[in-house]
Amino acid sequence: MKIASVFLLLASFSVFASKVEVDVKGMTCGMCVEAITKELKSTDKTENVSVSLDDKKATFAEIKGKKISDHEVREAIKRAGYEATKITRRQ
Numbered sequence: 001m002k003i004a005s006v007f008l009l010l011a012s013f014s015v016f017a018s019k020v021e022v023d024v025k026g027m028t029c030g031m032c033v034e035a036i037t038k039e040l041k042s043t044d045k046t047e048n049v050s051v052s053l054d055d056k057k058a059t060f061a062e063i064k065g066k067k068i069s070d071h072e073v074r075e076a077i078k079r080a081g082y083e084a085t086k087i088t089r090r091q
Protein backbone atom coordinates (compact mmCIF):
# COMPACT_ATOMS: atom_id res chain seq x y z
CA MET A 1 0.00 0.00 0.00
CA LYS A 2 2.89 2.36 0.72
CA ILE A 3 4.28 1.79 -2.79
CA ALA A 4 0.86 2.39 -4.34
CA SER A 5 0.66 5.68 -2.44
CA VAL A 6 3.95 6.85 -3.92
CA PHE A 7 2.70 6.12 -7.44
CA LEU A 8 -0.46 8.04 -6.70
CA LEU A 9 1.58 10.98 -5.44
CA LEU A 10 3.65 11.02 -8.65
CA ALA A 11 0.50 10.79 -10.78
CA SER A 12 -0.99 13.76 -8.93
CA PHE A 13 1.66 16.10 -10.37
CA SER A 14 -0.15 16.17 -13.72
CA VAL A 15 -1.66 19.63 -14.13
CA PHE A 16 -5.41 19.28 -13.57
CA ALA A 17 -5.68 16.01 -11.70
CA SER A 18 -7.05 16.39 -8.20
CA LYS A 19 -6.06 13.78 -5.64
CA VAL A 20 -8.86 12.74 -3.34
CA GLU A 21 -8.51 10.98 0.00
CA VAL A 22 -11.55 9.44 1.70
CA ASP A 23 -11.76 8.24 5.29
CA VAL A 24 -14.00 5.16 5.32
CA LYS A 25 -15.85 3.80 8.33
CA GLY A 26 -16.60 0.09 8.72
CA MET A 27 -13.84 -1.62 6.72
CA THR A 28 -12.64 -4.91 8.24
CA CYS A 29 -11.09 -7.12 5.56
CA GLY A 30 -9.89 -7.60 2.00
CA MET A 31 -13.42 -7.99 0.69
CA CYS A 32 -14.24 -4.52 1.99
CA VAL A 33 -11.22 -3.22 0.07
CA GLU A 34 -12.39 -4.95 -3.12
CA ALA A 35 -15.98 -3.71 -2.81
CA ILE A 36 -14.92 -0.08 -2.27
CA THR A 37 -12.33 -0.21 -5.06
CA LYS A 38 -14.93 -1.59 -7.48
CA GLU A 39 -17.52 1.10 -6.68
CA LEU A 40 -15.03 3.97 -6.92
CA LYS A 41 -13.81 2.67 -10.30
CA SER A 42 -17.40 2.26 -11.54
CA THR A 43 -17.93 6.04 -11.50
CA ASP A 44 -15.65 6.34 -14.60
CA LYS A 45 -14.27 9.56 -13.09
CA THR A 46 -11.45 8.04 -11.04
CA GLU A 47 -8.03 6.58 -11.71
CA ASN A 48 -5.27 5.11 -9.57
CA VAL A 49 -7.84 3.90 -7.05
CA SER A 50 -6.12 2.54 -3.96
CA VAL A 51 -7.84 1.40 -0.78
CA SER A 52 -5.88 0.82 2.43
CA LEU A 53 -7.34 -1.45 5.08
CA ASP A 54 -4.61 -0.40 7.55
CA ASP A 55 -5.36 3.31 7.15
CA LYS A 56 -9.12 2.86 6.52
CA LYS A 57 -8.72 5.23 3.59
CA ALA A 58 -9.51 5.20 -0.10
CA THR A 59 -7.38 7.37 -2.37
CA PHE A 60 -7.76 8.13 -6.06
CA ALA A 61 -7.20 10.80 -8.67
CA GLU A 62 -9.87 12.39 -10.79
CA ILE A 63 -9.48 11.59 -14.45
CA LYS A 64 -8.40 14.75 -16.29
CA GLY A 65 -11.38 16.83 -17.35
CA LYS A 66 -13.78 15.00 -15.02
CA LYS A 67 -15.04 16.16 -11.65
CA ILE A 68 -16.42 13.83 -9.03
CA SER A 69 -18.48 15.58 -6.37
CA ASP A 70 -18.32 14.81 -2.65
CA HIS A 71 -21.88 13.52 -3.02
CA GLU A 72 -20.84 11.07 -5.75
CA VAL A 73 -17.93 9.87 -3.61
CA ARG A 74 -20.22 9.35 -0.61
CA GLU A 75 -22.77 7.48 -2.75
CA ALA A 76 -20.10 5.17 -4.21
CA ILE A 77 -18.82 4.31 -0.73
CA LYS A 78 -22.42 3.79 0.43
CA ARG A 79 -23.14 1.42 -2.50
CA ALA A 80 -20.21 -0.70 -1.32
CA GLY A 81 -21.82 -0.80 2.13
CA TYR A 82 -19.65 1.69 4.03
CA GLU A 83 -19.65 5.30 5.12
CA ALA A 84 -17.32 8.08 3.95
CA THR A 85 -16.59 10.14 7.08
CA LYS A 86 -14.18 12.68 5.56
CA ILE A 87 -13.17 13.73 2.05
CA THR A 88 -9.91 15.59 1.49
CA ARG A 89 -8.85 17.07 -1.86
CA ARG A 90 -5.40 18.11 -2.99
CA GLN A 91 -4.33 19.62 -6.28
Ligand SMILES: [Cu+2]
Pocket residue numbers: 027028029030031032033
Ligand atom coordinates in the same frame (compact mmCIF):
# COMPACT_ATOMS: atom_id res chain seq x y z
CU1 LIG B 1 -14.52 -6.94 4.71
